[in-house]
Amino acid sequence: MFVLYSFKHYLLSCVSIYGNWSMSLTNRVWISDIQGALTVGVIVDYLHLWDLLSDVQLQPEVEDRHIGRLASHGQYSAKSAYESLFLGSTLFEPWERIWKTWAPPKCRFFVWLIAHNKCWTAERLARRGLPHPERCPLCDQKAETIDHLLGLYVFAREFWFRFFTQVRLQSLSPQPTEISFHDWLERASDTTSGLIRQGTNSLIILGAWTLWTHRNRCVFDGAAPSIAGALVIAEEEQRLWSMAGARGLSLLTAPTPGG
Template sequence: MLTPGRGCTSPLLDAAQTGFPTGADEFSSEDRLGLDMLLLELASQRLANFHLDPEREDLPLWRWSPDGCYSAKSAYGAFFAGQVRAPISDEIWLSRAPYSCKFFAWLAAKNRCWTADRLQRRGLPRPPACPLCDQEPESLQHLLLGCVVSREVWFWALRCWGKENGSQRRTPSLEWWSSRTCPAAHRRDMWTAIILVFWCIWRHRNDVVFNGVAASQFTIRDRISVEFDSWRLAKLFRGTLFAFLDPSLLPWAVAARRVGVRGELLPLVDSINFDFFGFLLCD
């Protein structure tokens, strides 16, 4: 497509940029004639300083590769030249989680899961409060990150992963989710593990809503333990990040109950940050 060069001050170009309607059906015959004249003028401007040399053969150049030669890879990349990468896309799609879990995490990042706030906006039946804590209105951010039950599950998971943060601040303490702080060798394992926790919290929420299961953080822990062991056997965790975990200790929820971890979690719930994902969960 021809584009005007620098210094082009054509009145037709100004009219095209400011005055022409955007709908194709709204163009009058005068508008179409003006557009035709504009294209001819632009073409003449682009070709004004171009001189053909009859002694030289034409040489095609491919602008999408550094050497000017066509390749299938560069052609495929040209399809996405204008793309805008969404935040956290690498953390989701480059993880080793099963595709069903990746799709859920992507929908969660776009706030497209059917929680009570989304149902309310569409006038559909909804739970009166969060199915897990029964204390606050349900939203996706609250369910996965802000709910008391979810916070205890997260703190338990951090302890098991050796990522416990002893800070008593009420603001960020889960910065290790970011690629900037997690070592490159461990990123995909960490992303996979985080998606696993999100997935298990969401599945337990659905069991509570649709199957009448009693809400329990220990049920979520048991599910995470079993799924984590299965994912590790399936080689979804390949690095050394979780190598210190002994499979014989699974499920971790049983061990946690034996040592009384639940009592230790309650005073520290407010010290955990769950804002690292919240900026994606827009209303």
Template sequence: MVAEALAGRGWIRDIQRGLSLPALLEYHCLWERLSSFSLTPSIPDSFHWKWSSDGNFSSSSTYKAFSSILRTSLLWKTQAPNKCRLFMWLALLGRYWTSERLHRHGLHDDPTCALCAQEGESVDHLLLTCVHSRETWFRCLGRFNLQNLAPATEGVVDCRQEEGRESP
């Protein structure tokens, strides 16, 4: 199909009139990219699905990718200050250099939490399940009589493990 669309610039026929300025700019960029592109018929097509570790498409990897994108896109629409949104975005992506992550990369000997020394120090542990963070949540929320919203130890799931991705 790609070969058919590129042959004689057949893909251009699919473009309709009345395009907006951004669409015209995107069309121009596509035209520039495809003008120097040529296919080699002797090489078979290959497909690599970037949302799974093995490169193969699956419905579950698609669901996980879109749910992750949806979570982060909703985060950027909140009214919180930018520094708070950035903090939460990095936490959702698991990009903080916790003891577990440092240990996984061979940069730290002990993956356990420095605060409680009971579990591995992951982002989720530091923010939700560590006894010290749970106590902090309970006290902060208690000022507004919302203690019932404090994180519980049961039912907390690491989003990155659930989605089958491991943060680098």
């Protein structure tokens, strides 16, 4: 027998099944088993269910079958029920480059904040009417946004070029035509593959974290912007990440044969 679960909410809240559908449908036993408050919604569901079951003819010789309408093969499974919870959800496109990349959790979380434009830059402070610097603390030329800070201005582009030159990937450094940090991250990641891609993603997260912490030292500690100083810190972090298990990063920094 085929049973359509159109009114599962009603069944779950008002009807206790005796063990199988045939016992509940025999002589319409399910009607006498209704429990709970008869709200307008319950009564409407009841009338719909009555219409649905009024023409059902039991076939005792045929075993009951559960049909999962959300499963491609028509069979109910825990997996199909779980996947139904995500119907209508939207895909966060850069999730894999963030959460599947080797990096300390705080750094991956930082890049996740970048993707959602949740970093407390001057632009974000201004939108909330909070005190903020009028210009970027590193270049003192343009308003500070997270994309500007991490790749769309001369300080960051010079940092990335010199940082990537150390691992012979300078061709992947951001160009003046880049629109956003994540667009560049996507382009750089898609240009490579395998362990090189993993290492490139780790390297970009490391560089972004270095620029952010360097910016914070300039804002809160009064430090002077210094590409050389940022590179020294990035190189040390790179060494520590490789020691901690960043295999892709270790591959990028390994000496070339005969080098």
